[in-house]
Amino acid sequence: MKPENQLQNEQELPPFVKTWRQFYRLLISWLVFLIFIFYAFTKYFE
Amino acid sequence: MSAIDWAVLVLTLVVIVVYGIYKSRGEQNIHGYLLGNQSLPWYHVCLSVMATQASAITFLSAPGLAYSSGMSFVQFYFGLPLAMIVLCITFVPIFHRLKVYTAYEYLEQRFDLKTRALTAFLFLVQRGLSTGITIYAPSIILSTILNINTTYTTLFIGSLVVFYTVYGGTKAVSYTQMLQMSIIFCGLFAAGAMVVHLLPANIGFVKAISIAGKMGRTNAIDLTFDPNNRYTLWTGLLGGFFLQLSYFGTDQSQVGRYLSGASVSQSRLGLLMNGLVKIPMQFLILLIGVLVFTFYQYNKPPVFFNSFELNKLEKSKYNPELNKIKAEYSLIHKEKEIAVNKMNAALDKDDAGLVDDQRKVLQEADQKEKSIKKQVTDLMVKNDKHANTDDNNYIFLSFVTQYLPRGLIGLLIAIIFLASMGSTASALNSLASTTVIDIYKRLIKKDASDHEYLQVSRLATVFWGIVCIVMALYASKIGNLLEAVNILGSYIYGTILGVFLVAFYVKSVNGRAVFFGAVLTEIVVTLLGWNEVVAYLWLNVIGCMLVIFFSLIIQAVIKHKKSA
Numbered sequence: 070m071k072p073e074n075q076l077q078n079e080q081e082l083p084p085f086v087k088t089w090r091q092f093y094r095l096l097i098s099w100l101v102f103l104i105f106i107f108y109a110f111t112k113y114f115e
Numbered sequence: 116m117s118a119i120d121w122a123v124l125v126l127t128l129v130v131i132v133v134y135g136i137y138k139s140r141g142e143q144n145i146h147g148y149l150l151g152n153q154s155l156p157w158y159h160v161c162l163s164v165m166a167t168q169a170s171a172i173t174f175l176s177a178p179g180l181a182y183s184s185g186m187s188f189v190q191f192y193f194g195l196p197l198a199m200i201v202l203c204i205t206f207v208p209i210f211h212r213l214k215v216y217t218a219y220e221y222l223e224q225r226f227d228l229k230t231r232a233l234t235a236f237l238f239l240v241q242r243g244l245s246t247g248i249t250i251y252a253p254s255i256i257l258s259t260i261l262n263i264n265t266t267y268t269t270l271f272i273g274s275l276v277v278f279y280t281v282y283g284g285t286k287a288v289s290y291t292q293m294l295q296m297s298i299i300f301c302g303l304f305a306a307g308a309m310v311v312h313l314l315p316a317n318i319g320f321v322k323a324i325s326i327a328g329k330m331g332r333t334n335a336i337d338l339t340f341d342p343n344n345r346y347t348l349w350t351g352l353l354g355g356f357f358l359q360l361s362y363f364g365t366d367q368s369q370v371g372r373y374l375s376g377a378s379v380s381q382s383r384l385g386l387l388m389n390g391l392v393k394i395p396m397q398f399l400i401l402l403i404g405v406l407v408f409t410f411y412q413y414n415k416p417p418v419f420f421n422s423f424e425l426n427k428l429e430k431s432k433y434n435p436e437l438n439k440i441k442a443e444y445s446l447i448h449k450e451k452e453i454a455v456n457k458m459n460a461a462l463d464k465d466d467a468g469l470v471d472d473q474r475k476v477l478q479e480a481d482q483k484e485k486s487i488k489k490q491v492t493d494l495m496v497k498n499d500k501h502a503n504t505d506d507n508n509y510i511f512l513s514f515v516t517q518y519l520p521r522g523l524i525g526l527l528i529a530i531i532f533l534a535s536m537g538s539t540a541s542a543l544n545s546l547a548s549t550t551v552i553d554i555y556k557r558l559i560k561k562d563a564s565d566h567e568y569l570q571v572s573r574l575a576t577v578f579w580g581i582v583c584i585v586m587a588l589y590a591s592k593i594g595n596l597l598e599a600v601n602i603l604g605s606y607i608y609g610t611i612l613g614v615f616l617v618a619f620y621v622k623s624v625n626g627r628a629v630f631f632g633a634v635l636t637e638i639v640v641t642l643l644g645w646n647e648v649v650a651y652l653w654l655n656v657i658g659c660m661l662v663i664f665f666s667l668i669i670q671a672v673i674k675h676k677k678s679a
Contacts, residue, residue, distance in 0.1 A: 081378055081379055081380035082380075083380070083383070083384060083387075084384070089203070089383065092387060093200045093203070093204075093387075096196050096199070096200060096387055096390050096391060097196070097197070097200070099196070099391055100193065100196045100197070100390075100394070103394050103395070103398075104193065104336065104348065107189065107335035107336045107398070108335075108336040108338075110333060110335055110336075111333060111334055111335045111336045113328075114324055114325055114327075114328025114329075114333040115328050115329075115331070115333060115334070
């Protein structure tokens with residue numbers, strides 16, 4: 070039998086993506102994207 | 116301020132307070148008062164955690180910081196999305212599943228009563244003292260700008276917040292914060308648009324950033340490993356991660372916000388959206404500071420932005436010396452203006468050599484300006500050793516009050532009030548929650564009625580409101596109290612985070628081991644801090660690591676004794 074919180078997590082899905090794990094990946098990708106964009110910004114205007 | 120600005124300021128504040136009270140009207144119980152009946156959608160959670168974190172100083176210091184040293188401060192927030200993910204995986208589902216009111220309640224279920232009481236006590240001390248500063252810091256700035264005594268601005272902000280927090284509890288806090296953040300976003304956007312509008316006709320948005328960039332103000336990413344550099348990609352990712360995790364995971368003023376979410380899913384989504392939005396928002400606030408910097412290349416800035424301190428010096432015996440410095444300052448600014456115009460022409464022609472030449476001239480002029488500022492602050496200290504020589508917080512405000520149109524000035528002053536009110540309201544609400552749930556309900560009266568707990572919660576909010584206002588009033592008498600409170604926070608935050616990390620991730624450690632581990636850590640951290648062995652910010656990391664280390668050692672000793 071699955072733990073209660075695991076069951077609850079599976080029932081409540083995030084918007085736009087299929088699982089919470091995908092949402093976390095999306096957030097990490099967003100962070101990497103921002104770092105890349107800010108780096109390009111720094112280099113372009115310096 | 117003009118009558119229109121006063122009208123905008125008063126109207127904004129009245130609308131916010133009335134809206135908060137209206138949305139939280141109706142009969143309440145303790146669950147509704149402390150957790151908003153756990154009915155709030157994700158966007159409430161998101162805006163509420165943002166408003167709690169963003170104090171008035173956030174909106175004043177950040178543009179000033181970009182003006183004087185560039186955009187590297189944005190890296191401070193890089194650890195935040197990672198911390199949000201850890202919170203969503205571990206903290207949020209556990210807190211929701213156990214149906215706790217406060218984070219410390221969980222520690223009794225995991226360890227024992229004494230560990231819960233210790234962490235709750237540490238939180239009350241730290242948050243109780245620091246909230247006074249949250250009210251005091253913007254009060255002193257507003258009193259300078261509005262020319263009103265600090266006591267009145269402190270009493271005004273403090274009593275307004277206490278009023279709606281006592282009346283409406285968490286719901287009032289959350290609804291007012293949502294409106295506050297919306298107004299703050301609109302106000303900052305308008306301010307940014309106005310800066311671009313006020314630039315010379317031949318200087319557009321991109322050109323303005325280019326000019327600031329050539330003078331080292333667009334340094335958003337720093338990849339160096341210099342340990343003396345406070346803001347780099349690495350300190351942001353690592354240090355920022357620990358700092359944000361301890362703040363969002365163990366500080367009840369934040370835990371209370373996301374526990375008010377309608378479900379695990381809504382709380383998670385609110386936190387993750389905060390992780391998505393926070394960095395771009397901070398970047399845009401810093402960008403306003405960069406645009407203000409370019410604006411002041413074409414318009415002579417005051418030699419010192421804090422007009423209160425400057426007026427004091429002008430009225431002193433040091434005025435003749437100050438006038439000489441001002442004359443020199445005017446000459447340097449003229450030099451700078453010529454060089455900026457040449458730089459602009461070089462950028463138009465795309466002449467890299469000429470751009471480089473002008474960059475050198477501008478950087479030299481920038482250094483000269485800094486040395487002149489140093490001469491002014493030295494004179495200020497000579498005149499009054501308690502003079503406030505840091506004018507970062509006044510750069511943006513000085514620009515707003517001097518150059519922005521009527522109405523917008525009132526709105527931006529209102530933003531400072533709102534930001535201060537938002538973080539203070541969350542703090543008071545969390546102090547009341549911890550006092551009632553972890554102290555009164557657990558240690559004093561276990562079987563009181565729901566109505567009694569509600570009344571005690573209201574009384575606790577009033578009590579902490581008074582404590583914080585008194586702290587804020589007292590802060591004006593002691594110059595270095597702000598730093599003292601920050602140091603006190605560093606003594607405590609690391610220990611609390613360490614206790615929570617042991618609770619979540621080291622299942623073999625029991626309550627006795629973690630309690631004595633935390634007590635030992637507090638002694639070591641206090642000694643380290645007291646003797647200034649390390650910079651106080653490092654105490655957060657050391658405290659966290661020591662709790663884990665001591666707990667494991669003590670647990671091993673206990674196990675060894677039992678088996679022997």
